[in-house]
Amino acid sequence: MAISFKLGTGLMLGALAAASLTAPARANDNWLSFGPVSGSGSSASDPTTEREALKEFERNPPAGLPTLSPANIEATKAAIARYKDIVAAGGWKPVPDAVVKPDEQHFAIVELRDRLIVSGELPADQAGGETLDGKLVEALKAYQATNGLTPNGRLDKPTIAALNVSAEDRLKQLETNLKRLAELTQVVKPQRKYVVVNIPAAQVEAVALNRVITRHTGVVGKVDRPTPLLRSTITEMNFNPIWRLPPTVIQKDLIPQGREMQAEGKNVLVKTGIEAYDGNGKKVDPEKIDWNSSAPKSYSYRQPPGKDNPLGFVKINFASGESVYMHDSPSEGLFGRNFRAASSGCIRVHNIERLAYWLLGQNDGWDEDKIAAMKQTGERKDVRLATPVPLHFVYITAWATEDGVIQFRRDLYSRDGVAEIATSY
Structure with a gap:
């Protein structure tokens, strides 16, 4: 059944x-x-x-209830009182x-x-x-x-x-996160439209009128490449985007892989379709690159749109000092796993077409069919949102909702000051 x-x-x-x-x-x-x-x-x-x-x-x-609802403040206070009783009784x-x-x-x-x-x-x-x-x-x-x-x-x-x-650590998480919630609910306008990425939950919420319209599974940054906290505004979408490799990916992934494949007589750029450009914007012949030299560090790299492009068919843009963004993914496998800290800091979003449609709000005729067509045809197009949408990347590991449900998530980046066991499951 x-x-x-x-x-x-x-x-x-x-x-x-x-x-x-x-x-x-x-x-x-x-x-x-x-x-x-x-x-x-x-x-x-x-x-x-x-x-x-x-x-x-x-x-x-x-869809559930919004993580940053103002009603969660009193609910979390009630959860703290309950956990104080549990701790007092011996946990x-x-x-x-x-x-x-x-x-x-x-x-x-x-x-x-x-x-x-x-x-x-x-x-x-x-x-x-x-x-x-x-x-x-x-x-x-x-x-x-x-x-x-x-x-x-x-x-x-x-x-x-x-x-x-331990019950003591769960209590500490609730108390720590109450402070985070109190600060964030002063910033979020519950009567308006906004997007929240709760990093420890690896989920994305699209919220309007204090109701979650759609919730999406996400993939967040690895422990050694954490997704940053931020407040920004979503302003633009790139359909079938060019991927410009960020510095972290170049240094920690591309160059080491280039060296490894060169030792095997292979070429990482040829295999992936990534293009290298020198400081003058001139395309570099991939066969002439010595990955063991310092030259690869001076190049910029990009990958044209296509089935192997890790951004998938849409990229969601917003101002960020850390050069992070939200995007589709050609690989569906990670979305079906419980532990989804696997990116270099950006957020991969499952069913991103639904989020794109909600963000655009039928801006200039962008309905669901048109978005689906962009995915099908692979056409390159950049679209500005008619009304920018506030965006919040947050770190909430313990909270309660107005219906009395108490939620806990792993302390992914060890920011709660609790025992390591709370980070490792």
Whole structure:
């Protein structure tokens, strides 16, 4: 069967092929509910179907509630009060390292039950047994979904790492992020249109009238090439753009790869279609470049539009001192993964055509069909937005929304001052 589920938002995500489930209810909290949707014969007992369903969840998250809503301030304060009580009561015990699938038995499941009872995903009357089944599977999926993990209902290493972040560290994250939220909500105009990239969540929100119109899976900067925080304004789109390689990519990727391939008798520029230009703007013969010399450092590089261009079919431009931007990607694989810190700082956006259409707002006839045609034909065109749209790159790892749902994400760039385990799952 297909399932739809609600992530504490009142908005449904459909067409996930997995088992029919009903989430455990927590008092005054409509935070995660699963329910059957008719019309599909797939089943979670088919591992291939389940994997595809989970990838689809990662690629197309539910719209949800806006991360920077002013209502999240009071909700996060309430979450802090709740976690202070948890800490005062002694927190929770660590869950032993184990890999356990639904319907399997393991002694670690006893500790898992106790852990989820403390944080509220599981009713108190579910303590005891060593089998990962029934309401416990549902509660574990709920926990995974609100902690930025793929809700597969399995006890696995990433889930154990998240579970074993101490209550004290989770409290500290909430307190730290309350300050961030307080500052950001003073800047964001909730009654207007804006875009938010929450870097630790690796997600992009398009927001209008304090409602998420569309949410997109993103790929953000690696730990050693972090995406910067910024406030800017989206002003332009480049359809089927030329990729001008940024300095970081030239120094850390292109030149080392050029040296490696030269040692094998190959040429990185010939293989990729990237072009090199000297200081006078003259194109350099790729076969004459010695990648072991200093000359490659003095060149600029660009890649024409095409199927191998890493910017895909559209690039979203805004002022940035760090030369970052948002763009499409010809590679879909990373969007279906839970951990998506893999870029050199720019943001890759899944289903970027939807975001492009929303940003343009039918500016000069730019409807969905016209955007789709640009992708199909590969025509080069630059388009200015009739109304620039505010953009915020933020770092929010813990927050609560107005419906009472508490969310945590990994401290990707170690900025919360908490234990390393909070960064590594």
